[in-house]
Amino acid sequence: MKGIVFTEFLELVEDKFGLEMVDSIIANSNLESNGVYTAVGTYSFSEMLQLLQNLSDNTGISIDNLLLVYAEHFFGVIEDSYPGLLATYKDAIEMLSSIENHIHVEVKKIYPDAELPKFEVVEKTDKSLTMIYKSSRAMHHFGLGLMNKTFEHFNQTATIVLEKIKDDGTEVKFIINKN
Ligand code: HEM
Incomplete structure (x- = not known):
C-alpha cells in the first residue's frame, strides 16, 4: 500500500x-x-x-465507517494532486465506469507497485451503474466514500447500495442510481 x-x-x-x-x-x-x-x-x-x-x-x-470518512478526505487529496485526471470527465457515472480501464491504469503508471482493486462494469446507463468490486483488501467502504465525493464533485447526487457477494467483503456489488 x-x-x-x-x-x-x-x-x-x-x-x-x-x-x-x-x-x-x-x-x-x-x-x-x-x-x-x-x-x-x-x-x-x-x-x-x-x-x-x-x-x-x-x-x-466501525472500520467500515472509518474507511468511509477517510475516503471522503482522500478524494480531496486526489482533487489537489490529479486535477488533470478528473478534468477528463464531466459526469460521475462516466468517471466511475472508467476507474478500471483509465483512472487506475494511470495510477499504475505513476506508482507501478500500487495495489488496486478491480471494478467490473455489469450494467451502465446514463443514470445508473452496477459494478462488482474485487480486492483482497476488502476496502469497499473506501470505494463508497470516493463514489460519494465523485458525485459531489460533479454537483450530482446518487443512491448507492452495496451488496456483499462474499461475506468477507472481498467481492461486493455496487448498485448506483443517479437522483
Ligand atoms: C486505491 C488513486 C479514483 C477506488 C487507490 C490508491 C491510489 C488511488 C493511489 C492506493 C493504492 C495503494 O495503496 O497501493 C486514485 C486516483 C483516482 C482514484 C488518482 C482519481 C483520479 C478512485 C475512485 C474510486 C477508487 C473514483 C471509486 C470507487 C479505490 C479503492 C482503493 C483505491 C477502493 C483501495 C484499494 C483496494 O480496495 O484494493 N486509488 N484512485 N479510486 N482506489 Fe483509487
Whole structure:
C-alpha cells in the first residue's frame, strides 16, 4: 500500500482525534515501518489494518465507517494532486465506469507497485451503474466514500447500495442510481 494512504490517514486521525491518538494506535500496532511513512514509499497493507483496528477499538467507530470518512478526505487529496485526471470527465457515472480501464491504469503508471482493486462494469446507463468490486483488501467502504465525493464533485447526487457477494467483503456489488 502506498505511503500517501498512510500519511494522509495519520494526518486525518490527528485532525479529528489529536496527536495522542496517533501515538496510541502506532504504539499498539506491530509495524515494520515503526509508524514512519513517506508519501512515495510502499508499506504492507497489514500495517493499515492494524492502525484501523486500533482506531476502531479506541473510538468505537466501525472500520467500515472509518474507511468511509477517510475516503471522503482522500478524494480531496486526489482533487489537489490529479486535477488533470478528473478534468477528463464531466459526469460521475462516466468517471466511475472508467476507474478500471483509465483512472487506475494511470495510477499504475505513476506508482507501478500500487495495489488496486478491480471494478467490473455489469450494467451502465446514463443514470445508473452496477459494478462488482474485487480486492483482497476488502476496502469497499473506501470505494463508497470516493463514489460519494465523485458525485459531489460533479454537483450530482446518487443512491448507492452495496451488496456483499462474499461475506468477507472481498467481492461486493455496487448498485448506483443517479437522483
Ligand atoms: C486505491 C488513486 C479514483 C477506488 C487507490 C490508491 C491510489 C488511488 C493511489 C492506493 C493504492 C495503494 O495503496 O497501493 C486514485 C486516483 C483516482 C482514484 C488518482 C482519481 C483520479 C478512485 C475512485 C474510486 C477508487 C473514483 C471509486 C470507487 C479505490 C479503492 C482503493 C483505491 C477502493 C483501495 C484499494 C483496494 O480496495 O484494493 N486509488 N484512485 N479510486 N482506489 Fe483509487
